[in-house]
Amino acid sequence: MEKLELLYEGKGKKLYSTSDKNQFIAEFKDDLTAFNAQKRSQELGKGILNNEISTIIFGELSDNGIKTHFLKKLNERDMLVKRVNIIPIEVVVRNVATGSLTKRLGIPEGRELTTPIVEFYYKNDAMNDPIINDEHAVIMGLVDKSEELETLKVQARKVNDILKPFFAKVGLRLIDFKLEFGKDQNGEIILADEISPDSCRFWDSTTGEKLDKDRFRQDIGGVKVAYEEVKNRILVLKKGYKAIVNIFLKEGVLDSAGKAVNHALGSLGFGETVNDVRIGRQIVLKVSANSKSDAEAQTRQMCESLLANTVIEDYNIEIING
Ligand code: AIR
Ligand code: ASP
Secondary structure, eight states: OOOOOEEEEOSSEEEEEOSSTTEEEEEEOOEEEETTTTEEEEOTTHHHHHHHHHHHHHHHHHHTTOOBSEEEEOSSSEEEEEOOEEOSEEEEEEEEOOHHHHHHHOOOTTOEEEEEEEEEEEOOGGGTOOEEOHHHHHHTTSSSSTHHHHHHHHHHHHHHHHHHHHHHTTTEEEEEEEEEEEEOTTSOEEEESOOSTTTEEEEETTTOOBOSTHHHHTTOOOHHHHHHHHHHHHHTOOEEEEEEEEEEEOTTSOOHHHHHHHHHHIIIIITTTOOOOOOOEEEEEEEEESSHHHHHHHHHHHIIIIISOTTTEEEEEEEEEO
16 A cells, blocks of 8 residues: 555654545654644654554454554554544543643642543644533534544543553553544544554553653653553563464366366256355464454465465455454
8 A cells, every 4th residue: 555645744643645545544753742842852763663552552452342543554654544534632531640630630640540531632733732621522513413522431431441451461550641533434433543652651560660752741761762661561462363264266267176076066966056166275373463453464474475375366364362
């Protein structure tokens, strides 16, 4: 899939059109911004890390039933995504008080909230992404129906319920994070944007060390090392999948075994029922990968390079858990 036209350039990503009108390519940039781009810098390789981290997290979410815009990772910096119309609301989920919550309401830094909270911010750089309530979102027309706000909240809480234990397994506390949602061509609200240390806060479970963009916001330094640490920790969280590969000769390629069986079936009286027989082979692999889509991508590579003779054979892949 090739990038065609640059459609949009955000602070962390560029978005390109492709030959498929329902698919875009998101390119992850190395730019770092904070406080609505009043503070800017670059960190070589940050985009590559965020692409990799987002890929793993979107995979984990989709394995757990969350619909996202993620289709596949194309290369180091690029991700193929579904085209969506972004809803201009930043949905923030918080488990622990810090950042603007502490500043705005004086809730002590580091206090575990008795229950996770969801907040809405109006996505508008010129206005500094102001916090809004449901009624603001409706009267400003940010959503078409007020029920859509409920969907955003429910989805955001589900994402939190999946990701909190996921990161806890590798010694990371998920402090808070920001999500963006969009509507796909069927009008369905799905998770979009990215999920990375640019958009989440992670604290090391034992040392409390910050492993996210706060290292840049607060001039702590070691931004890239921290992002790399997050990536390396979650990379080991592989799961077992079964990949079932079915391989057949392409239409038009002579399948003599199939022909022979077809003929034999004909002489047994099935000639009126059976019109064609193709005999293929099935390969079942146990693979370990970060998500179903990761397992599928790896199996596809194995098919292309060894398992199938793609000049004369077609194949399909089914991935099941365990
Ligand atoms: N966030 C908000 N706007 C942009 C981003 N990335 C994220 C922060 C933090 C959470 O939302 O990275 O994880 C809450 O941010 P704040 O500044 O409101 O405390
Ligand atoms: N407001 C966001 C942040 O502080 C992004 C930005 O300001 O560029 O992380």
